[in-house]
Amino acid sequence: MDVESFVKQVGARTMRGIALTVADLIRSGAIPIGTQLPPVRELAEAFGVSPATISGAWKQLRAFRMVSGGGRTGTWVRGDQTAMRPSRYEDFANYGENVLADLRFVTPDPALLPDPQKALKQAHLAKNLHSYVRETIAQELKDVVTKDWPYKKCAFTAVNGGYDGLYTALQMVVAPGATVAIEDPTTLRVFDILEKLGARTIGVECDSQGPIPESLASALEHRPAAFVYQPGSHSLTGMRVSPTRLNQMRKLLSSTTTALIEMDGMAGLANARPLSLGTAYPERTVHIRTFSKSLGTDFRLAVLSSSEKLADQIQANRNFREGWTSRFLQRAAATLLTDPESLRQVAHARKIYAQRRDALVEALAERGIKVSGEDALCIWLPVADQQYALVTLAARGIAVQPGSRFQVTPRAHIRVATSIEVGQIETIADALAQAAATSDRVTSRA
8 A cells, every 4th residue: 555545545643643544444444454564663754753653553453453564574464353252262263073082162061050949939039129229339248258258347249250350350449551460371251351452461370279489470570550450269380379379469568559369269169168369458459259150151140359449449440330239139049058058069069170170180190190279170280392292182073171261471381171071081191191191202392
């Protein structure tokens, strides 16, 4: 595209104006996908602006994946979307129909979920049902979670799932360009959410007791706006933060103003409740407990605790959107969380999930592969070479997730789901052992 015609079509002279106009031109097809845009310096001269203005406009379009490239290779029109997509969450390899075992998705087994019929029959008894009163949480649900919440002096908000709570909280404390510390590894959604918010991420390494103090101290030198981590059973590794490690973290965080965002995605299925930094810093701790793993994925429900001030800010933000979380859903969840039969079913599920994971862990141990952690619905398996492992497993009809998707600093791992009954444990263990082993091929590539 020549500079003169480009400038004539765009017209705007500000960074935002150029970005918005070019986005409209791409979306309308006036600038086709695949077009190479003129060089930054030539455009800056033609527009009468600084090169930084053009580069900034391209950066905005690049964030929305409308253009790609840059530098000496040039900038190209990549697509016509006008909103970001959660690329990591949506991008799953297609293994076709000939899959012996699909171990990619860490989802609850429908056969192990509590029967919701009784809870749904009582859902219409929720207080303030169909009222436009925008209460942050239904009293029935608040009464239930208050009994075993890991710290006091907090306000509660019911949200539409754990990641809705995470996104909502991060919106309140993270400005575009801010730094956020996250445990490494962590869940896919954390990366996608922070990318959408325009945040810069710093990884904090973890061991069997939680975030490593030295790594956390190094991250805190960058003055992160928030630290996102899982104090309870880690969704990938199954590790949990120990009392000793929590005390070390508390001391490191004493001289900071970093917001502390804790995710508890294994409520009801973990053998121990998580500890919380809210016991030391309730004014800047957000603790998110989600029930989708234990009650069912269609219970798009979580409870978030925070300071009164942040709870008010969160509610004000929600008033632009849904206003409140369904009272039907909150009442049904409160019933399931107190009904003896439902609690028995959740306890049974916890036992079965542990047995399924243990069966694969033991089979791997027999093949000389040690796996740590507990309570998780997956295995975080170190391998000699990630790509070799994925190809080896795919050739044997086994689909897993590459560990690099969950990491700030990639180290060779794969994630293997264990929540759904698949049988053929010996066959799967044989394949995993082969995939994890250091073969001549892997050694030569290293």
